[in-house]
Amino acid sequence: MKPVCENCFKNDAALKRPRNGMKVCKxxxxxxxxxxxxxxxxxxxxxxxxxxxxxxxxxxxxxxxxxxxxxxxxxxxxxxxxxxxxxxxxxxxxxxxxxxxxxxxxxxxxxxxxxxxxxxxxxxxxxxxxxxxxxxxxxxxxxxxxxxxxxxxxxxxxxxxxxxxxxxxxxxxxxxxxxxxxxxxxxxxxxxxxxxxxxxxxxxxxxxxxxxxxxxxxxxxxxxxxxxxxxxxxxxxxxxxxxxxxxxxxxxxxxxxxxxxxxxxxxxxxxxxxxxxxxVRAVQCSQCSYISSNTVCKACVLLNGLNASEPKLRLTEDEGGAALPVRVLEKLQF
Amino acid sequence: MECTRCGKDSTISTRGEKFCDDCFVDFLNRKIRPQLTHFRVNGSPDSKTVSPLIVVPINFRAASLALVDMLVNMRKLQMQKHKQMDGFRILCLYIGDLSDDVSWPWPEVDFEQIELNVSSIEQPIGIDSDTLTRSSKQDLEKIMTRQMILAYAKKHEAFTAFAYSMTKLSEITLAETVKGRGANLPALVTPDLMLDKVVYPLRDITSSELEKYCKITGLNKYIIPDAPVPSVTKRQSIDEIVHLYFTKVQEEFPSVVSTVSKISSRLSQTGEECGLCQPRYIGKSVKLCYACASIAKETEMKRKLDILDMYEL
The missing domain is CATH 3.40.50.620 (HUPs)
Known part of the structure; x- marks a missing residue:
């Protein structure tokens, strides 16, 4: 026999509530x-x-x-x-x-x-x-x-x-x-x-x-x-x-x-x-004016770190130059 | 490798340093002194004042045996240096039943035993320990043991030196947080020389260091091993789960233990009123804190279920 819902006492209980073990219907x-x-x-x-x-x-x-x-x-x-x-x-x-x-x-x-x-x-x-x-x-x-x-x-x-x-x-x-x-x-x-x-x-x-x-x-x-x-x-x-x-x-x-x-x-x-x-008292970030506990907020600190470690030069697709034919050749597949 | 202090062969490596047995024992003996500055030798040899009494609760595990040994050593040193004058007296207290084959290593140190009496508190609070889960039963016994120790110390106008290592203090901090006693945390783990007169001399020493200490000093043979922890998680108590967690986590994140053990000193001392777990309210209030009320609820629920069973509902 299925247990009865402990809340309405009408329907069959479908689940046991994890927070208190109460058996209830849906x-x-x-x-x-x-x-x-x-x-x-x-x-x-x-x-x-x-x-x-x-x-x-x-x-x-x-x-x-x-x-x-x-x-x-x-x-x-x-x-x-x-x-x-x-x-x-x-x-x-x-x-x-x-x-x-x-x-x-x-x-x-x-x-x-x-x-x-x-x-x-x-x-x-x-x-x-x-x-x-x-x-x-x-x-x-x-x-x-x-x-x-x-x-x-x-x-x-x-x-x-x-x-x-x-x-x-x-x-x-x-x-x-x-x-x-x-x-x-x-x-x-x-x-x-x-x-x-x-x-x-x-x-x-x-x-x-x-x-x-x-x-x-x-x-x-x-x-x-x-x-x-x-x-x-x-x-x-x-x-x-x-x-x-x-x-x-x-x-x-x-x-x-x-x-x-x-x-x-x-x-x-x-x-x-x-x-x-x-x-610490909340202040405004000096870079993005977002609420912060320091003069520069955590997001800006992390972002500055990421930007600083990013390579300054990068090869892009549309960039020409002497190496272009070699890059095109590298991508060729037979 | 050589001992970084005396140059002899090292046997122990801890806190980034190599120690030989003697230097390690000396190092730990010195570690308790900052917590015991209140018990320096005070007065002149002809003064009639009696030095304060320290009650040391004993459970025959490594920490409490090591603490008594360290206190005995400290007192001997004081008497050597100050013409037989001491800064404190020691009285060891065991709460519970003790089998006859247990031996006491220090015949010169007073030792007392009291039976654990959980029923004395049950009735006014409305708790019946037979109706409790294993976890709550253990919790209630621990509360009672602590209350009996503090009451005994109060009766003898003494201080209490709990043998809680840094590891144990962090376990208590976490376990009591989990039980819902966050508000009462500072009262449970921070020293208080004024009101409850409690000190924690081992607060800067880890449990593994104390185990090594007992091994070196030969106190090992007096240790009563812990009761086995059930292997199924559901049957473990909250204290046991937290203990197992710390044993595991400190291997991977060693700084966690010292961080947790220190956090309560940064919290405010405002506690919840409770006639069960707060010494200052015992006998004065029947109000229970959130965590103790949950224990009482278990008894209430069990009684309700018994009534339903009785009427076959």
Whole structure:
């Protein structure tokens, strides 16, 4: 005999909720999952009526579920918010080009405008070019810093003051542990804030899925038959972050509430007076006027490094000169 | 290779330095002194003031045995240098059952044993340890052991020197974060000479260094081995998972242990009120912190399920 849904006590239970082990039917799962996100939105007053909000859309499960749930909740609870999909094209062949196709389909499915910004246009560098230059070791640093700024720039270009991202509870818990293990006290202090960006930053960022378990997001996407892209980035993830992720998964197996417990701890961390005094104040980058904790922002520092190490001279296709016949001959195939 | 300090043949390589056995033991003995500056010899030989008492909780693992050995050595040195005057007295305390075949290496050091009494706290808080998961049960026992140690030290107006190595401190930091006790972290791992009168003399020494210390000094034979950790992840406790994680991660990223062990000193001391894990609220408050409330919830859930079973619902 199939167990009965512990929420409606009518239908057969279809799944066991990873966050609390509750056995529920599909309909109740959808309702509970969506209501919890609605509660997060209401408790934290994330949206204002008539506000235009960008959804950072990568085509992956998190952002697809975010777009789907926000569209549902906007209609159900009449938030009066205009949602726009904002995608960043990092220029990773075989990964981002395919996932952007998913975002384009999502644009039609959810009837939302789509804006795509590319690293190539913004910085003159694609991730493929960056990896060719620096190798695979620190490429996630470049991608992360550039994406964060690109999302903000995309919002500013489109006069949008708020961007929501699909960070889930597992991501936040993982970040708390990472910051703890790296000794990054400043980030540890603010990584559990649901809304980031103060009065000095032009774009407000929020994480409506911050309390949603990754496993439940996958279940929601699966049962709702959402169209999402599920391939890992071709440039392998950071080794250290991988260890934190594995730890979180082991802890979740022993105590399902461990993910939320880590987030609770993260929220409770408060800097000592001494550490607070050392906290850096946000200023404007002297090169791009983006918000920064130093005179030159991290993106500009990385970009300057890339530009400085790029060869000054390069052979181009249309360039003539004495070597041209040889180059043409080299390409000939028989 | 030669010992970088005395030129003899080196036997140990740690912190980018080569040591012979004697220099390594001397190096670790000196490492605890910065944490114990409060216990310098104070006063003149004819003064009648009694030196402060330090309670050292013992569990017969490498760290606690090494700490007692180091404290005994430090006290001997003080008495040699200051005309038989000492800066502190030592009293070792064991909480729990102890089998008869366990021997005590220092006949001159006082040793006391108290039974672990978890039930004394269960009723007012509403927790029944028989209903708890292995992880929560272990957590509750650890909390109780700590409370009993601190209560004992308070009764004797003594300081407590916990034998937590740098590795152990980082494990506690991470494990308590995972349990949801982020707010109470500083109270658990930072020294406090005023209120709880707690010191952590081994905070700059790693667990592997302490194991080597015990091997060299012959304390190895007094060590009671750890209980085996279940091989299936689901049966492990949070403390065990974190311990295994640190054992693995420090091979690849050695700096992680020292980074994590120091982070709590940069956090504010504001803790959550809790009548179970916060010594200052015990007996004064029945309120539980987030993490202890989760333990209590397990008892509540088990009782509800028992009622459902009783009525075959």
């Amino acid at each position: 309909e109740c799962f959808f309702m509970l999952f969506e209501t919890e996100i609605h509660q997060t939105i209401v408790d934290n007053q994330l949206f204002a009526r008539n506000e235009t909000v960008a959804i950072g859309a990568s085509g992956g499960k998190d952002s697809t579920v975010l777009a789907s749930v926000l569209k549902t909740l906007n209609a159900r609870y009449d938030y009066g918010v205009n949602f726009v999909l904002l995608s960043i094209d990092e220029g990773i062949k075989g990964y981002r080009d395919d996932s952007l196709e998913t975002v384009k389909r999502n644009q039609v499915q959810y009837d939302m405008p789509l804006e795509i910004l590319s690293y190539d246009k913004l910085y003159g560098w694609t991730m493929d070019k960056i990896v060719a230059q620096i190798g695979k070791k620190n490429n996630c640093t470049y991608c992360g810093v550039f994406r964060r700024q690109a999302l903000d720039r995309g919002c500013v270009q489109n006069s949008i003051g708020h961007v929501v991202t699909g960070h889930n509870a597992d991501d936040v818990a993982e970040t708390v542990l990472m910051n703890l293990m790296r000794g990054d006290i400043q980030r540890l202090d603010r990584c559990c804030d649901i809304v980031t960006g103060d009065s000095s930053s032009r774009v407000k960022r929020s994480k409506p899925l911050m309390y949603c378990y990754e496993k439940e997001i996958v279940l929601y996407a699966h049962y709702k038959n959402l169209d999402y892209f599920s391939t890992e980035c071709t440039y392998s993830p950071e080794a250290f972050r991988g260890t934190a992720r594995a730890l979180i998964k082991n802890l979740e197996a022993v105590r399902p509430s461990a993910i939320l417990d880590v987030i609770h701890s993260g929220k409770q961390f408060q800097l000592s007076k001494k550490s607070k005094a050392r906290q």
